[in-house]
Amino acid sequence: MNTELWIAYLLATTLILVIPGPTIILVISQAVAHGRRSVIPLAAGVVCGDLAAMTGSLLGLGAIMSASATLFMICKWIGALYLFYLGITLWRPAPKGCEDPATATPAPTHSLFRRSFVVTALNPKSIAFFVAFLPQFVDRHLPMLPQLLLLGGSFLVLALLNALLYALFASQLREFITQPPVRRWFERCGGTALIGAGIFTAGMQRTS
Structure with missing residues (x-):
C-alpha cells in the first residue's frame, strides 16, 4: 500500500475519531x-465494538443496512434506546448511604x-464509516486483504488510543472533584x- 495514502488515511481517521x-x-x-478503574474496560469495549462493526461491514452488513430501511431503523433505535437508558441511569439519585462515591458500589468491569x-x-x-470511507483508501490494483487488515488494524489502534x-x-x-454534590452534577451532565446522543442517534437518516 502506498505510504502517502496510508498517512492520509491515518490523519483523516484521527480527525473523525477525535470529534x-x-x-x-x-x-x-x-x-x-466510575473513575480510573473504568478506563480499561471502557476502551476495550470500544475496540471490540468497532471490530464487530468493521467485521459486519466487510461481510456485507453495511450494504444490507444501506438497502434495508427496516434493518437500519432497528439498529438505530436499539442504540438510541440504550443511550437513553444509560443517561437516565446517571440521572437517578444515589441510594441513601451511597451518596459518597468512595463508599458506593462500583459498576462491575463486565458491565x-x-x-x-x-x-x-x-x-x-460506525458501520457507514467502514462501508463508505475505508474503501476509498484501498488500491484496486493490489491484493485487497492485506490492505483491509492494515487499514482496519490502524483504525482499531487509533480508536483504542x-x-x-x-x-x-x-x-x-473525577479525582479532582472531591465533593459528592459536585460529582453528582457532573454525572447528571454526562447523563x-x-x-x-440518543436523540441524535434516533434522528439519523439512512444514506441513499
Missing part, C-alpha cells in the same frame, strides 16, 4: 462516574465493557449528554 460522538460521550460520562461495546457496535455511523485518552482525562477529572 466526540455517542461512543466518546459514553466513555467520558462513565469514566467520570462497563458491555455498555461501550453495545453503543459502539450498534452505532450506524482515542478512547483511552478521553477516559483517562475524565477519570482524572444529559448521553440522552442527547
